[in-house]
Amino acid sequence: MANDSGFMERNYFLLRRLHSLTGILPIGVFLIAHLTTNSSLAWGGLALRGKHSELNTLEGGQAYFYHEVEWINSNVPHLLLIEITLWLSIAFHSVLGVYYARTGKNNTQRYAYQDNKRYKWQRISGYVGVLFIFYHVATLRWQWTFLVPGGAEWNHHFSVSTLAAALRGSYDSITFAGFVVSLFYFVGITLLVFHFANGLWTAAITWGLTVSEQAQKRWGMVCTALGAGLMLAAWSALGAAVMTDPVEARALEEKLIVEAHGEQHLLEAKEKYPGPAPTVGEEDIADK
Amino acid sequence: MEQKRVIVVGGGLAGLAAAIRIAEQDIPVDLFSMVPVKRSHSVCAQGGINAANDIAKQQGYSEYQHFDETIYGGDYLADQAPVLEMANFGPKIIDLLDRMGVPFNRTSEGYRQLRLFGGSLFKRTHFSGASTGQQLLYALDEQTRRYESEGKVTKYEFWEFLAPIIKDGKAVGIVAQDMRTMQTRSFKGDAVVMATGGCGLVFGKSTNSVICTGAAAARCYRHGVWYGNPEMIQVHPTAIPGADKCRLMSESARGEGGRVWVPKKAGDTRPGREIPEGERWYFLEERYPDYGNLVPRDIASREIFDVCVNDKMGVFGENQVYLDLTHKDREYLDNRLGAILEIYQKFVGEDPRENPMRIFPAVHYSMGGIWTTYTKGNYDPSQPHGMHNPGETPPIGTEMGLGMQLGAPNNMMTNIEGLYAFGEVNFAYHGATRLGANALLSCIFDGLYNGLSVANYVKNNGGIDAEQSLYDDAVKHEEDYSKSLIDTGSADATPETNPYTIANELGVEMTEASTVVKTGERLEKAEEKLAGLRDRFSRVRLGDAASWTNQSLSFTRATGDMLILAEAIIKGGIVRKESRGSHYRLDYPDRDDDNFMKTTVAKFEGNATRIDLHEIDTRLVKPRPRTYGKTDSKASEKKQETAAAS
Amino acid sequence: MSNTATTPATNSATAKQGRTVRFRILRCDGPGKPSYWSEFDVQPELNANVISCLKQIAEKPVMVDGKEVTPVVWDSGCLEEVCGACTMVINGKVRQSCTCLIDDYAPRDGDTITLEPMSKFPVVRDLWVDRxxxxxxxxxxxxxxxxxxxxxxxxxxxxxxxxxxxxxxxxxxxxxxxxxxxxxxxxxxxxxxxxxxxxxxxxxxxxxxxxxxxxxxxxxxxxxxxxxxxxxxxxxxxxxxxxxxxxxxxxxxxxxxxxxxxxxxxxxxxxxxxxxx
CATH class of the missing domain: 1.10.1060.10 (Alpha-helical ferredoxin)
Incomplete structure (x- = not known):
């Protein structure tokens, strides 16, 4: 009966299911990997297995994270292709998601059931999530530094210090703009983790994996546990990044580069990525 | 020549079954209903639908016995031949509904489950939880929707039937009004089937839906259509009294083992569940050892009325008795009776699985209705058959055409050619009392079996020979009447002329005068009251002059029609100076076959009701006293025979 | 059977007979016409539900301010919650009005009950919608x-x-x-x-x-x-x-x-x- 004249109508089912699928693969899977890596800023110090025994836990995390990022950027094959696939998936998921979300109308005021609130937040988190992901990728990946307070440019050789500087708004201390950016990160990652966990729950109904109320309840617990874990990872990653002093982190990164690749490599990297304008003397840093 | 069409008014079981059957004969159907057909009053039927079945038959039951029970239950007031045809056709209806997907309750092996019902000692009632009518209606609604989407049926929902259009004693169409836009228009039809249900609202609070005013039947009646046995109104023994209506507690509650009792001590203040077994008076079981709680409805109602009103033994000193299911297993109850137990819980706020239900009789069904005729079938015994005992070989088989002639064009046709009455609005099958679970059967039987008659009539008929002006005049007449009502406005409105007040007073009066116990004196008083109400109605003030969705207009118009129907009900009751089935006259407590084994036929002539008595065809079964083995009755010798059978 | 929104905790034991209950009703004269609120006071009968109160209003359609108006239009059928006709939005939530008992919704004198037509279907008139x-x-x-x-x-x-x-x-x-x-x-x-x-x-x-x-x-x-x-x-x-x-x-x-x-x-x-x- 349905009128199937247009492209959207003819491929309605395919588009709907692709929308659902892309949310899980690649986006959701990437999200898990991404948050796991980033949260190593917080827990990596405990996983160094004796290496860098001179570092405290926070510094250890930074070292671990540094190695992870270095590994990804130098060892993962076709990285750009993977990235482009991811970006296209996100764009596809976002555009259709916004289109679909606009067909509904929230009514949690009248029907304040928990499921209904999650329906509403799934859509809000989608909208905010799109903005956040765009900002996040544009600033830290595409180096649209004009959007970054303080203008820090993220670089994988100095992944910890540039990240911290971008979040804090400067290399020195947390600025007001930096605070706003950090807050935006907090909101963005929180909503996205929710969006993923809740989306995973609804996807199981959409695809028909969970039919009975009991199954939906059980799968709900699994999704809640996953969401809680990812939320912990996301918050700890953000917390650790914001608490990181970019200047100290830079020093650590330089030390690690030298250890791994020698002085020459560091000089080349420094030339390309000069880092923060020194506010204290080079010697002071060296002393530390 | 224009394509021949059939108009069906009413979208309950009878109307839908008729629409489907007629459309199946490649005759387009225009289906009219005041409500979306899925919301018709048939949804309220709860208990089940009767038909002989393999299990009961192997225990000595038969289609013939079903016929015999129905005639006996109806106290020999029904023409016998159509009832025979219906009983014989019953099993086919069940099979068909089964094919349509009705979720009948099942045995563990997957066959259709059966339950006991009033007026029978055999399990012959098929059911779907405790909302059988709903399930049956939905099945027919679905089939109708299918035909609608194939263009064979055109629905006019929220259209109100205003009048039949009759030319030279032949129905050629109807006038109807869209209840939303208020547009009034005529529709041509080569035949018109009235399937408009009962008239419970004449009695104010009944178990009926708000649409069951009987107005459509009254509108036919005003146009010269005869109305049979108007005084035969069934009062259902078990209902929950409410502020807006009385809600039915299905007979199936008793069929599944429910027991009716009152405390032996009048005015006992203890909650029912705390009263020990020895202090309970199971008056139905005591008085009717064979049938117990499953005596027919009129008898149960009278006994409850007697216990409460005469003996003042009602629970908590009020007019109510216990209907007790608390001895049954919860899961069993939910499976078999869930729907009605929920109704009780929602409206009374008590769990009927824990506490005995408090119930009282309420107006439920009209055995009377539009008078119809038929062509008799092949079965013509030399003399009427005596009582049929279980296990005896039935005198005849079950093939079609024994009772009525299959497809005869006049089957269930009114005194107006081409105008038919199906379902509750048809007076034909239930005599003076309808047995539980026979209503759904008669509705669907009418639609399917006699739907064929309608199709045959239309096919053999030469088509409509009526000028357009006839239709235009009919529309004009109705428009003028509507306008005259709307124009009354609300100026100088008083309760005296308020349509809602008039209707309320009508209901109270009718319930008091003409339900469980009647007397000539009281009926005559009611006749005077009705005259007063009619007078007030002539000065009615509407209170809503809107030309869009004017519900007050619809209600007021129906009130006028209910007054006319009420007059027929009262007059029929006055004329029938005997007691028979649901019609119990304190001043004439015995059945009088010599004078009153006849149909009271109300005819509207010169703006007034006249009652004629018409002979009944009783050539199939010999009347016998209808006692249901009551302990103090003279016929208690019969008791042993029936007891032996069970 | 689990409890749902349709089975509210019963207040019938505490409900006071003879009390006055206010009905706030969202009315509309027809498609394309504006909606407006009307208020009526009703003294509910014993075991009253929303339907019996609407019937009382129909019989005497006088608003709280003494102004006489047209009776409120609504859809209803079986009044036993099996036909579905009388569905409306009561106190902000959708349900059948026949099973909506006044003792549960307005047990105290002066309690208010709001009635609105369903919002997902076009209004025909007042509380009646086209489904x-x-x-x-x-x-x-x-x-x-x-x-x-x-x-x-x-x-x-x-x-x-x-x-x-x-x-x-x-x-x-x-x-x-x-x-x-x-x-x-x-x-x-x-x-x-x-x-x-x-x-x-x-x-x-x-x-x-x-x-x-x-x-x-x-x-x-x-x-x-x-x-x-x-x-x-x-x-x-x-x-x-x-x-x-x-x-x-x-x-x-x-x-x-x-x-x-x-x-x-x-x-x-x-x-x-x-x-x-």
């Missing part, structure tokens, strides 16, 4: 068993009692529209030509499940699933799950949605590889 779309959606999923004819052809298929109980539950749906009114994804659509592509709602999805499970009803399974896989089909469901919470018949609507999700997935994958439409 034709609901029945149209049943046509979309061919919610019927395609029997050959109405002649006697023997019994239907045998069925286990467990399966019958499942079917009976689904078949109790009275097309009242509560599930659609509460659904954030089902929105009002007055343009009939758009009905076929707008979200079909839990009601029809559940009916599709009912008939897909029937031995003979299965014959149309493919057509039903094609419809449910298309625009406005089951994939539009946003899983807010309000439907199942407001359903007066406690029909497992979300399970039906899950079941039809699964069926459409399998159906589409199967037809992708089998090359059929």
């Amino acid at each position: 034709e779309r609901l029945f149209h959606n049943l046509k979309r999923v061919k919610a019927w068993v395609p029997i050959d004819n109405t002649y006697s052809l023997g019994p239907g298929p045998k069925e286990s009692p467990e399966s019958q109980q499942t079917h009976y539950k689904l078949s109790e749906c009275m097309s009242c529209g509560c599930c659609l009114e509460a659904c954030p994804q089902f929105t009002i659509e007055e343009d009939e030509s758009k009905w076929n592509n707008a979200f079909i709602g839990a009601h029809a999805i559940s009916q599709a499940r009912l008939f897909n499970n029937h031995e003979t009803g299965k014959q149309l399974k493919g057509e039903r699933l094609d419809e449910l896989a298309g625009p406005g089909g089951v994939a539009d469901c946003g899983n807010a799950q309000n439907c199942v919470k407001v359903c007066p018949k406690e029909i497992p609507l979300t399970e039906s949605i899950g079941a039809m999700g699964r069926a459409t997935t399998i159906h589409k994958i199967a037809s992708f590889f089998s090359g059929k439409k």
